[in-house]
Every structure is written in C-alpha cells, then in structure tokens.
Amino acid sequence: MSLKIYDTLTHEKRAFAPLKAGKVSMYVCGPTVYAKAHVGHAMSSLVFDVVRRYLQYRGYEVTHIMNYTDVDDKVIRRANELGMAPTDLAERYIREYDHHLRDLGILPAHANPRVSREMEQILHVVKGLIEKDLAYELDGDVYFRVSRGKDYGKLSGRAREDMRAGARLEVDERKEDPGDFALWKATKPGEPAWESPWGNGRPGWHIECSAMCLRHLGEQIDIHGGGNDLVFPHHENEIAQSEGLTGKPFASFWIHNGMMRMGGEDMAKSTGNVFTIEAFLDHHEADALRLLVLGSHYRSPLTFTGDVISQAERGLERLRGALRPARPSTRAPLEIAKALRNKDVQARSDFESAMDDDFNAPMALGHIYELVRAINQAREAGVSSDTLEEAQATLRVLAGVLGLRLDVEEGEKRDIGPLIDLLIEVRSRLRQEKQWVMSDLIRDRLSELGISLEDSPYGTTWRSR
Numbered sequence: 001m002s003l004k005i006y007d008t009l010t011h012e013k014r015a016f017a018p019l020k021a022g023k024v025s026m027y028v029c030g031p032t033v034y035a036k037a038h039v040g041h042a043m044s045s046l047v048f049d050v051v052r053r054y055l056q057y058r059g060y061e062v063t064h065i066m067n068y069t070d071v072d073d074k075v076i077r078r079a080n081e082l083g084m085a086p087t088d089l090a091e092r093y094i095r096e097y098d099h100h101l102r103d104l105g106i107l108p109a110h111a112n113p114r115v116s117r118e119m120e121q122i123l124h125v126v127k128g129l130i131e132k133d134l135a136y137e138l139d140g141d142v143y144f145r146v147s148r149g150k151d152y153g154k155l156s157g158r159a160r161e162d163m164r165a166g167a168r169l170e171v172d173e174r175k176e177d178p179g180d181f182a183l184w185k186a187t188k189p190g191e192p193a194w195e196s197p198w199g200n201g202r203p204g205w206h207i208e209c210s211a212m213c214l215r216h217l218g219e220q221i222d223i224h225g226g227g228n229d230l231v232f233p234h235h236e237n238e239i240a241q242s243e244g245l246t247g248k249p250f251a252s253f254w255i256h257n258g259m260m261r262m263g264g265e266d267m268a269k270s271t272g273n274v275f276t277i278e279a280f281l282d283h284h285e286a287d288a289l290r291l292l293v294l295g296s297h298y299r300s301p302l303t304f305t306g307d308v309i310s311q312a313e314r315g316l317e318r319l320r321g322a323l324r325p326a327r328p329s330t331r332a333p334l335e336i337a338k339a340l341r342n343k344d345v346q347a348r349s350d351f352e353s354a355m356d357d358d359f360n361a362p363m364a365l366g367h368i369y370e371l372v373r374a375i376n377q378a379r380e381a382g383v384s385s386d387t388l389e390e391a392q393a394t395l396r397v398l399a400g401v402l403g404l405r406l407d408v409e410e411g412e413k414r415d416i417g418p419l420i421d422l423l424i425e426v427r428s429r430l431r432q433e434k435q436w437v438m439s440d441l442i443r444d445r446l447s448e449l450g451i452s453l454e455d456s457p458y459g460t461t462w463r464s465r
Contacts, residue, residue, distance in 0.1 A: 003058065005223075006299065006358045008231060008254040009155050013358055018222045019252065024055050024062045025217045027251075029209060029226035029234070030112070032069040033093035034078040038274035039289060039304060040227075040260035040267035041097070042104060046290055047257040047298045048225050049106045049403055054355050057401045064109045065216045067209060068094050071115040071202055074270075076191050086192055087116060100277045104286045105403050113212040115203065119194050122203045122211040125245060126183045126196075134244045138174055140186030140199040144206075146179045149240035155254065156232035181237055183207045206237035214242065224251035228258060228299075229266070258301040267304065275304060287404055288312045294361045294402055315369075319399060320406050322372040323392055324461055325385065332383040340378040344391045347371035351398050361402060368398050420451060424460050427453075 004013040018024050028048045031041050045066075055062050069075070070090035079086040094114070101108065115122070126142055129135040134148050146152050153159060182204035187193035193200040203211075213221060219242075226235065235254065242250040259266040265273050280289055292312040296302045347367050354363035375391050399406050423442055430439040443453050446462070454461050 003356045004358055005253050005255065007252075008228075008256050009251075014253070016253070018060065019220055022059070022061060024060045024223065025221040026052065026055075026062060026064045026223040026225065027209075027213045027217055027221055028064070028066045028109075028224075029230055030066040030068050031093075031097060032072050032074055033090045033097065034072070034075040035093065035269050036274075036276045036278060037093070037097050037100060038260075038267055038269065038276050039280055040274070042100065042277050042280075042289060043260045043293050043302065044225075044227050044257050045101060045106050046104065046293045046403070048255075050294070050298075050361060050401075051223070051225070051255065051359055052107060053401050053403055054359060063217065064107070065111050065113065065213070066109040067212050068097075068112055068114040069205070069208060070094065071192065071208070072205060080190055090114070090116070096278075100281070103281055104277075104289065105405055107403075111216050113216060115208045115212075116192075118208070118212050118215065119203075121215045122207055123196055125207060125211045125214065125241070126203075128245050129183065129241065132244065134241075135183055136176065137198045140184075140201060141172075141182060142184035142198055143175055143180040144183055144237070144241060144244075145176065146181070146240065147177055149244055152240050153236065155236045155239055158232060158236075181206060181233065183241075206234055207241060209234070210238050210241040210245075213238075214245075219246040219248050219250075221251050223253045223255055225255040225257075228256040231256060255298075257298045258296075260304055261301050262304045266301075284309060284313065285316065287316055290403055291315050291365075294365050294404075297362055298359060316404075319368070319372060319395070319404065322375045322395055323406060324379065326379055326388045327382055327461060332378065332381040336378055336381045337383050337387045340374055340383060340387055340391050343371055343374040344394050347374075348394055348398065351401075355401075364398075365402070368395065368402075371395055371398070420446070420462055424453065424462065428460065 003016040005016050006013045026048070028044075030045075031037055048064075048066075052062050052064050068090070070087065075086050075090055079089040082089065094112075098112075126135065129144065130137065130142065133145075135142055135144050184196060184198055184203055184207075185201050186198070187200040187202070191202065193202055213224070224235065224238075231254075239250050261267060262273055262275060265271065267274055288309060289312070292304075292308055293302065295308075295312065295315075302308075347370060350367040350370075351364045354360045354367060357363070371391065371394065375388065375395065378391070379388060396406060423446065427439045427442045430436075430442070446453060451462055
C-alpha cells in the first residue's frame, strides 16, 4: 500500500508523491510568541513530528521548516502591557518553546525563521504583488485584492461575498473590498517599524509565512501544515498571495491537525483556556503527552482531561513493561517462539499499513499493543532471550517511528539493576526459609521506590513504574 494523505484543499485522501523524488519539503506554521505555550501548541508540533518521522522511516529526505511569529498585534500589545520591547518578549518565549520541543523529544526543524529577521524577503514579496496589480497601497498600508485572487476561497470552501479576513484584521472602510487583507501596515505609536517604499511600518500576519516559505523552501512545496484553526483566513490568504505571485500551485498537500479541547472549548491563549506545556511537564513525563496525542487521529479534536492523561501514562508503562528480560527458563514450546516471530513480522506490516492510511497513529499504536501482548505472553511461557529480544527490537523501532522513548530509563536501570538483583536474591532466600515478614518488607520497600516485583514459577523479575 502506498502512502495516502488527506488533503484539506481537495477534501480527499490522495497518494503521496513528492515534487522531487526521494525528497519532501514541509512547512509548518509555528506559534505566535507572546505568552507561555500550551499543550495545544505541543499537540500540533507532536503531530507533525510523527508525520516527519514516518516519512523518514519510509526513506524520504525531509526538509522541515517551522516559523515563529514574533511581529504581530498580540506580541506588541502584550509587550506594551509589560513595558518591554516586543523583540525581547518574543525572544523569551521562543527560547522557552525551543526548550519544550527538546523535552518533548520533537526533532528540531531544519530552520526556524522568524518574522523580524525576514523583512527583506517580505518587502520583496509585497512589491511583487503590487507590480502584478494584486495589491494596492493606501496611505502607507498595502492590501491584497481578493477580487483578483484566482479561486480565492478554495481551501476553506467559503464564498468570497461571505468572507471577512478574520479576527486579526481591523475593519477599514477605505479598502476597495471589505475582504481585502493587509500585507503591510503603516506604523502606529508604540509599535516597532521597518522602512519600506510605502513608509515605515510592519508586515501583516499572512504575508509573513508566504515570504518565509518562499525563501526557505521555494515556490512550490510538498506539505504545508498547521492547526485547522488556520485554514481561514491564514492559509487561505497564503495561497492567494503565493500563487498570485508565482503563478504556480503552492502546496501539494495541506495537512491540518484538530484542536486540543479543555472544558468543552478549544484551548487558546486568547481566551485563557489553557494548560501550559510547562505545567504538564512539571507533573508528567513528556512521552505521556505524546502517547495522549497518538491516541486520537491527528485530524480529530482531542479532549484534555486528567483521565486521558492517566490512561496515557498507563499505556506508556505497558509499552515499557514489554521490554523486560526473558525469565530464567527456556521451557517454552517451539510453537510459542514461532507464534512470536510471526506476530513480529505481522506487527511491522500492520503498523505500516495503518500509517500509510493518512498517518493513522491510533490504529498503528493498536498494532504495537498487539505485539506487546504477544511479547508478554511469550515471556510468561518461558521463551528464550534471543527470540524475545528480536520482537523487542521491532517494538523499539515501531515505537521510535512514533517518537516514543521506551528506553529513556535504561541508564538508570543499569546503575541500580545489580543492587535490585541482589535484593531479589536475598528475598528468594528468605522465602525459601519461610521468613515471610522480611521478604515482604523488601517487596514493599521496593514498591515504595517505584520498583515492582513479579513472581512466577520461573523466578522473580522487576520493572520500574
């Protein structure tokens, strides 16, 4: 089965074929940096991290660009409230988000352009649109003519007469058309400004991504991604600008992730309905958030609750538990080992089929859990270390494609492993001598330290919780 991806523009799954054989260009809209990022931002970054990882697993060379919007009404407003420069405010939150991405195990983008460093390119694009009569200057402002935009509205499916350029656009009766949106805004008191042919000012929101994408990836790209809240007006306007300037299709595939919801509403900094990444990582492991996101199809909304977090943490424990070593016995019948090898091969095939179907991570994760079940059953039956480790290697590979770090605690285990093994040996002696109080004391104290002991006819094994 070839990889098929749902394209927001065509509203269908289509077979994926990159513009250049073996290479994939992917641009993803990053956060507007004026406050602490929340787990909804992390959800989008995690979704596209999995997309990138699977494309790389399939052998593609991926060039991934994610921008930071550091020149924006919200950044300026917040900086003025705090009495600091907008660039300093943005820099604080860019560094913080970069740190969060590392903590979450998200592969770094090949470039993270930011608006404040892309002015030359932005001005070049605006000039080009004016020269093509797709934009006009008005008292230091520059607007895009939506009436000249070919097929304007094709991404969102909205009729032009019903459109307004969105919440980030102020109503301006001077415009030729109410839907015309700002490419350049004349400077106002208390705002940062850059020189331009139309006077000092700053770029509009939409032109920023078009300019950065054109500079870093070229006139045509394979994948453009972001949250589905960006379909209109942002991505709609990006298409109009980019295709108006180049005369070429902008992106082959538009991929949009669903929204993170909390308390019945979309998570958003603008409404204050947020749970920050920082707060999550203060109390939970990073991969618990990744597993939470993987549990829902990327295009679907995801509700953030304590129960969902707990479920993800239990799932992570279950995955890591499958990496426990074989029991000290090789009594398993040959058919047990054969069944595990067959499940090993089947799990990889089923995993790929699921991911080939529009990155269906929940289904792919289900196939991984089937392999986990088979590994655990084979271990209980006394299968050999060699057979068990082959299946565990597949588990590590498939989990790694989804970005899960199942061996994150291995360094700690190597340090404390010999001590725990010694305690297990002492406990076994105590049990043989029927000193139940002391043997139970060892078990209970280890449990308090997060170490679970599991007794069987084949001996005792341990695992971290």
